[in-house]
Amino acid sequence: MIPAAFSYTRPASLAEALSLLAGASDGTKVINGGQSLLPLLKLRVAEVDRLIDIGRLGELQGIRPGADGGLVIGGAVPYTAVLASPLVAERCPLLAETIADIGDVQVRNRGTLGGSVAHADPASDLPAAMLALDASFVTRSSAGERVVAADGFFHGAFETDLRPDELLMELRIPGLAAGTGTAYRRLAQPASGYSLVGVAAVVRTDAGRVVDARVGITGVGEVAYRARAVETALLGGSSVADAAAHAADGQVVASDIHADAEYRGAMAVVFTRRAIEAATVRAG
Amino acid sequence: MSEEGATVEVAVVVNGTPRTVAVEPRKLLVQLLRDDLGLTGTHIGCDTSQCGACTVHVDGQAVKSCAVLAVQVDGSAVTTIEGIGSEGALHPLQDAFWTNHGLQCGFCTPGMIMCAADLLARDPDPDEPTVRHAIEGNVCRCTGYHNIVRSVMAAAAAMRDAEAGTSQPTATAQPSAS
Numbered sequence: 448m449i450p451a452a453f454s455y456t457r458p459a460s461l462a463e464a465l466s467l468l469a470g471a472s473d474g475t476k477v478i479n480g481g482q483s484l485l486p487l488l489k490l491r492v493a494e495v496d497r498l499i500d501i502g503r504l505g506e507l508q509g510i511r512p513g514a515d516g517g518l519v520i521g522g523a524v525p526y527t528a529v530l531a532s533p534l535v536a537e538r539c540p541l542l543a544e545t546i547a548d549i550g551d552v553q554v555r556n557r558g559t560l561g562g563s564v565a566h567a568d569p570a571s572d573l574p575a576a577m578l579a580l581d582a583s584f585v586t587r588s589s590a591g592e593r594v595v596a597a598d599g600f601f602h603g604a605f606e607t608d609l610r611p612d613e614l615l616m617e618l619r620i621p622g623l624a625a626g627t628g629t630a631y632r633r634l635a636q637p638a639s640g641y642s643l644v645g646v647a648a649v650v651r652t653d654a655g656r657v658v659d660a661r662v663g664i665t666g667v668g669e670v671a672y673r674a675r676a677v678e679t680a681l682l683g684g685s686s687v688a689d690a691a692a693h694a695a696d697g698q699v700v701a702s703d704i705h706a707d708a709e710y711r712g713a714m715a716v717v718f719t720r721r722a723i724e725a726a727t728v729r730a731g
Numbered sequence: 732m733s734e735e736g737a738t739v740e741v742a743v744v745v746n747g748t749p750r751t752v753a754v755e756p757r758k759l760l761v762q763l764l765r766d767d768l769g770l771t772g773t774h775i776g777c778d779t780s781q782c783g784a785c786t787v788h789v790d791g792q793a794v795k796s797c798a799v800l801a802v803q804v805d806g807s808a809v810t811t812i813e814g815i816g817s818e819g820a821l822h823p824l825q826d827a828f829w830t831n832h833g834l835q836c837g838f839c840t841p842g843m844i845m846c847a848a849d850l851l852a853r854d855p856d857p858d859e860p861t862v863r864h865a866i867e868g869n870v871c872r873c874t875g876y877h878n879i880v881r882s883v884m885a886a887a888a889a890m891r892d893a894e895a896g897t898s899q900p901t902a903t904a905q906p907s908a909s
Contacts, residue, residue: 448778455739455756455802478803485798486780488757498756500803527792551868552849553783556792557799639781640867 450488457500461507461614465589467499468612477501477614479523480557482550483566507561507616510534516622518542522561522615527552529560539620541629545576545647548633550640561615564597567670569604569701570641574671576631578663579647582620586613594619601670624659627651628729632722633666634714636705642666643706644714646674646694648722650681652730657681662723667715668698677719687727691720741805745770746814754801761785761796764811772812772841776870783869786842787811793849795868812841815848823893824848824886833882835873843869847883855891859884 453474458464468475474496478484487493501507507523510532518538520529526546529535535543549555549563549572563573564584576582577597584600586593586609593613600608609615623629633645644666651659660681665671676693694715702708738753745768752767764770764787773796776784780798787796788810816822824844827833834840843866850857850865857865862883863876871879 449759449762450757452737452755452757454737455800457802457805478800481800481803482780482798485759485800489759489778489797498800502803551783552846552865553786553793553795553868554780554798556849557794 448489448491450485451491451494453488453495454497455500456497457503461504461587464499464501464504464614465587465612468614469589471499471611472496473611475499475611477565479507479562480525480559482554482558483562483568501614507614512538513619513622518618518620520560520618520620522565522617523559524561525557525559526550526555530555538622539580539629541576541580541631541647541649542620544629545572545631545645548635548640549573560618564600564618565607565609565615567601567603567605567607569668569670570643570645570666571671572631572633572642572645572665574601575645575647575663575665577618577620578671578673579629579649579661580620580663581649581661582618584609584618585616586610587616588612588614592616598673601672604669606670623649624651626653626730627659628726628731630722630725630729632718632725634718643711644718646715646718646722648719648726650723650726650730652727656684657727660723662694662719664694664715664719667695667700667711669701672698674719677723681723687720687723691716691723694719739802741801743801743804743806744808746810752801756800756802758801759797760787760789760794760799760801760804760809763801764796764809770811770813774838774841776838776842781868781870782839782842783846783866784839784842786845786869788845788849791849791852793846810845812845815844822848823889824851824883827882827886827889828879831878831882831885833874833879839869839871839873843871843879847886850883851887851890855887855894857883857887 476495478498479502508521511519582597629649631647633642647663649661660678662674662677676696677690680690695712700708700712742751774784776782780795785796816825
């Protein structure tokens with residue numbers, strides 16, 4: 448399979464990339480690892496006039512400590528680099544746990560965190576973790592910089608708050624307070640490996656009581672979402688099982704040949720319970 | 732330059748040899764290797780990034796060459812199955828796949844070996860679950876994977892022995908080797 452013809456530009460600097468994007472046509476698309484985009488182009492599900500390759504811009508690289516015990520990860524950092532990072536293992540084990548099973552080694556060597564977030568596939572794992580971690584994204588255009596919270600960034604399937612002239616520069620992940628446990632649990636479609644349901648849980652306990660909880664769910668709705676009804680129930684003293692029952696509240700649950708809405712909704716509850724239970728145990 | 736047929740020059744070091752090729756931006760790395768450079772050891776199995784038969788190394792990392800544009804590897808070093816060993820001097824992985832019957836039809840083998848080489852470069856002493864996880868992106872319809880895993884474990888042991896400077900026996904199946 449061969450994509451339809453397009454032109455290709457690899458800007459040498461961030462300034463050049465932003466200026467190219469500022470005047471870009473609708474048919475212009477940013478590429479980095481290309482692990483989501485290239486298969487779409489090959490199948491001709493998508494066509495582009497021009498690709499702008501940001502893969503070698505130094506400003507989008509690097510994994511750094513955040514000021515608050517958190518992390519700052521460049522938009523063009525590949526999954527493999529995150530999995531190999533001792534800083535990530537120390538400060539944000541949820542991130543490593545979430546991306547360890549994305550695709551396969553070859554895909555993780557090329558695919559990037561910024562690419563996944565900007566692409567916003569409704570079945571991608573990373574957005575669930577970004578929501579549960581209360582992450583934010585730094586975007587930049589030639590007009591300036593914005594910081595956008597993950598909660599609100601994902602508008603719909605393949606639709607985000609990222610504007611056509613913006614690059615996703617970095618992902619900011621706040622530090623976790625003492626007594627916080629995290630876990631990612633997912634149900635993978637056996638052939639494709641895509642998540643039918645993926646649940647990221649961040650739970651803080653104090654003397655055995657849940658005092659803070661954030662739950663991000665992917666694969667279930669039109670796009671990844673915060674399961675606020677679950678969080679509220681947990682904070683209100685509900686049992687984990689009772690709280691998890693609200694996993695798909697307010698969502699139009701996706702239905703396809705791999706999992707109809709009834710099954711997917713039921714599995715959302717099961718995997719939400721498992722993720723919260725695991726996070727709670729880890730919270731100590 | 733978006734019109735069909737417009738080409739750009741790609742300079743790439745393939746198996747140690749610098750090559751410069753004019754390609755259309757839409758050309759895939761696997762097509763560059765097979766069609767332009769005649770390196771047909773890299774196979775196209777599914778063409779949808781699932782099977783891993785097209786796995787090669789770009790700057791030392793395993794990638795699916797059907798999911799990478801040729802223009803994206805401009806300035807990089809690419810290693811294919813032809814570059815890791817020769818008939819007279821097999822790579823320890825090639826030797827181990829042969830010895831342990833790690834292939835039947837052989838179609839998946841180049842990708843399987845390139846993927847395993849990526850693993851052993853990062854982890855010279857993997858346990859069996861690690862090997863199975865590492866080759867998750869490579870599909871084999873013949874072997875049922877057991878002999879492939881055995882082959883990778885045997886190659887890892889042989890490479891560790893060679894690294895330690897001890898005698899290097901022919902790689903044999905050691906399912907319980909750690």
